[in-house]
Amino acid sequence: MTMLVWIVGCVAALIGAGWVFRFIGRLTGGTVFRDMEIATAFGYMLALASVGLGVWLFFFVEAAVFFRWAVQGFIGFAIAAFLFRLLGRHLGPNSTRRLFRQMPLTASFGIMIVLIYAILAIFAGAIAPHGQEEVFAQVNLLPGGNVAMGGDPAFPLGTDQIGRDLLSRLIYGAQNTVGIAFATTVIAFLLGGTLGFLAATLGGWLDQLLSRMVDVLMAIPSLIFALLLMTIASAWAGSQQQLLTVYMILIIAVIDSTRVYRLARAVGGNIVVMDYIEAAKLRGEGLLYLIFKEILPNAMAPLLAEFGLRFCFVFLTIASLSFLGVGIQPPLADWGTMVRDLSQFINFAAFSPLTAALPLMAAGAIALLTVAVNFVVDWMLQKSSGLKE
C-alpha cells in the first residue's frame, strides 16, 4: 500500500516538474516548448530523475558495489569501443576504413567484443595460463589476486571448489560454448533455410508436408524437448563424451531450424511473387538457380538478423542444458556449467561482493556476447534497409 502511494506520489511530482519545466521553457518563446506535450515533458523529467538516482547510487551509496561495477564497465567498454573505432578509421584497407567511418558506437563495441571472443576461442590453448582440467591445491580462491583479500596473483580470477583456475576455464569456455553454438546455428540455418525456400518456391503438397512437420516440432516446448532427446542421446552415446556433444549439436540444430524454416518460408513467399522471379522461371532457370541466385540475395538481411538472434538463443540453450547437467560434459569447461557450479556463492553477495562475483563472471561472459551480437546484427539490418531506399 505504501509502495503504491510512493509510486503515485513520484509520478505526480514528476508531472508537476514537467509542467514547470515546460512553462519556464515557454517563457523563452521557442517553438519546441510551445508544441511540447505534457507527456513529453514528463519523459524528460523521468530521464533526469533516473540519471540523478544513478549518480547518487554511484557516489554516495557504499553498498551498491555491483551497480558501481556495472557503470564502470559500461564507461570502460564505451571508451574501448570508441578507441577501437578510431583505430579502424586509420588502419587497414580503404574499404574497412569507410565502413568504420559510418559505424555507430554500439556496432563497433559489438564487433570488438565478437573479435575478442573469436581470438580467445581460437587461441585458447596459447592464451590460457593453465589447462582447463588442471587441478590445483588452492580451492575457492577469490578473484582479484590480492593476497590480503584471500586471492593469489597466479590465479587472477581465483579458483573453483576443486581448485581449477577460473580464468583458464573462462577462456576455454569460449572455445567450447561459442564454437559449439556457432556450429549448431550454421547447421540450423542450412537445414531450415534450404527447406523454407524450397517450400516457398515449390508450394503445394511439399510445403504442406514440411510446414505441418515443423508445426509438430514447434508445438513441443523446445527446452523440454531438447532435454528429453538429450536423455535418450546420452543413453545412446554411453561413455563416449564426444558423441554426446555431436548429438547435442544435431538435436539443437533440428529444433532451432524450425524457427529458421518459418522465417525463410515467409520471406521467400514474399519474394517468389515478384516479377523478376517470374521472369527467371520463364527463362527456364532451374530450382537451385532460383533459390540461391534470385531469392537468397534478397532474403539476406532478415536471415542475417535472425542468425544473430538465433545464435544467442542456441548459445543460451546450450548453457541451460549444461546448467541442467546434460549439455557439455565435464571436465570440458563451459560457461553454463560454471554458473551452475558456482551458483551458491551468490548468497554471499551481502558480505563479500568478490565472492559473489565468481558465478557472475561466466554469466557476464554470456550476457556480453549476446548483447554484442545483437548490436552487430542491428547495425547490419540498418545498413541493408538503408541501401534499399
Added chain:
Amino acid sequence: MTQPLLKIRGLKIEGRSDETWTPIINGIDLDLNRGDVLGLIGESGAGKSTLGLAAMGFTRDGCRISAGSVEFDGIELVNASAAVKRALLGKRIAYVAQSAAASFNPAHRLIDQHTEGPVQHGVMSRAESEADGIELYRKLRLPNADDIGFRYPHQVSGGQLQRAMTAMAMSCRPDLIIFDEPTTALDVTTQIEVLAAIRDIVQQFDTAAVYITHDLAVVAQMADRIKVLLQGDEVEEADTRTMLSAPTEEYTKSLWAVRRFQRPAKPAIPADATPVVSVRGITAAYAATTVLHDISFDMYAGRTVAVVGESGSGKSTVARCITGLLPPKSGAIEFMGTALPADYRKRSKDQLRQIQMIYQMADTALNPRKTIGQIIGRPVEFYLGLKGAKRRARVEDLLNLIELEPKIYFDRLPSELSGGQKQRIGIARALAAEPQFIICDEVTSALDQLVAEGILKLLARLQDELGLTYMVITHDLATVRAIADEMVVMKDGRVVEQGGKEQMFAPPHHPYTDLLLSSVPEMDPDWLTCLLEERGVDNIGDAAVGKM
C-alpha cells in the same frame, strides 16, 4: 480585389538526403481565390505533391520549409503551432490522396471514418454527420447511397472509394481541398465518373481546390487555372484555355506534343503469311472461376497488336496463357504454326527464348540485388552460351541499343536508376534472349508522359530494326494510337471487337469500344461537359455499359 484564400510567397522546401539538404521547391508563389480550382502539373519529382502538402502547412518526414510563407485566409501556417493547424486541417482544409484504398482504414466502415472529422471538430453531431454523409454520397452519385457507407473499404470498388474519400473531405464543408492525383490509379471509364463527381461537388459548394495530376487532359477538365512545375520551379501559370491554346514555354509545349507521337501505318499483311503467335480458342480459369472465354487472335511478324480493356477484363491473363504460366483449359497457343506445350515447364529452351516479356512495374521486375550487367548478362549466357569478355561485349551492345551508356550503367544496381531507365533495362533483358515475340504488359503506365513517349519510340525503333512482333497490353488508348497496328478490345474475358487500328478508331464501333474510346480525356476543356451531356448526366458510365 479581395484577399486570396491561399497565398504562398517565395516558398522553399528542402529534403534531407545523405546528410545534406537538397532543395525540392525553390521559391514558388501561388494565389488561390475562393471557389477557384488550380491545376498543378508536372512530372514525378517536380514537387507538385510537396507543394500540395505545404499548402496545408505540412511537410513529409525529412523535409522542411526553409523560407517563404503559406497564408491561409490570413493565418500563417509556416511555424504555426500544432493547435492552430489542428483546428484548420480537416475542418477548413481537406486532403484527398491518390490511393483511396491505401488511405482508408480497412478496419472501420466508411461512414465511421466519414463522421470522425465533423464530430472531432464539433461541427456536427454523429447523427447529423451520418445523414449528411449519405446526402454527400448521393450528390457524388454513389450507387446505394443509403447503405454504401456501412460497408468496409474492401467491399467497395476503387472508383467508389475515391468518391467516398471526396465525400469525407467535404464532410466539414472546407474552404480548400487538395486533390493529389485522385484518378491516376483508375481505369478510363471509372475515371470519368470520379472526375465528373468531383467537379460537380466542388462547384456546388463553391470550394476552392488545388488539383494535382500529371495528366494534362484531366487537368484541362478540372481547373480554372494551370500551373506547370519542373523540378521545383514554376515554368508558367495561365488560364486553362490560354495555357492549352498558346503555351509560351518550350517545356510546356513539349508536354503538349507528347500525345501526338504516332507511327506511320504499315503495309497490309500478306495473305499467305504465318502468324508468329496465334491464340486459338483459349478458355482459361483460376480455380473454378473462368476468366477467359474462347479467345482467338493472330499476331504477324513485325507488327504490334494492342490488347485493350479495363482492369479485370482478362488481358493480362491472355499473356499468362501465351507464356505458359497459366495453362488454358482448352485451346492452344501456336508459335510459327506449331502448337506450344501449354505449361512453360514443358517448353524447350528455344521455345522459351522466342517469347519474352516486359513488365509493368520495373521495380519488381528487376532483382534489386543484381547489377545491370548481371541482369542483362544472365539471359545472354543462359540462351546463347556467351561467357566472359564475349558476354560483356554483348551486354554493352544491348545497353547501347537501349540508349544507355554501358560504362556508366554496367555495374549499377536497379535502385540507382530512374523509372524510365529501369524500364529500358527490362527491354534490354527481353532483347538479350534474341526473341521474335515480346509481350509488353502496361510498360508505360507507371511512367511520366515524356518518359513514356521515349519508351514507346524506343520500342518502335527496335521493331523496325529487329523485325520484332509485339503484343502490347494496355488500358491507355494514347499508347495504342501511338504504336499499335492491330487492336483487340476485351471485356469480361471475351474479345469484344478486333481489327486494324484505322478501322477500329473510325466509327461505327461496338458500344463497349465506343465507351472506351470516348472516355479517354481530350485536351479540350469542354470535353467532359460535352461528353456528359451526350451520355446523360445521371449514372454516367453505368448507363453506357447497361445499354450493351
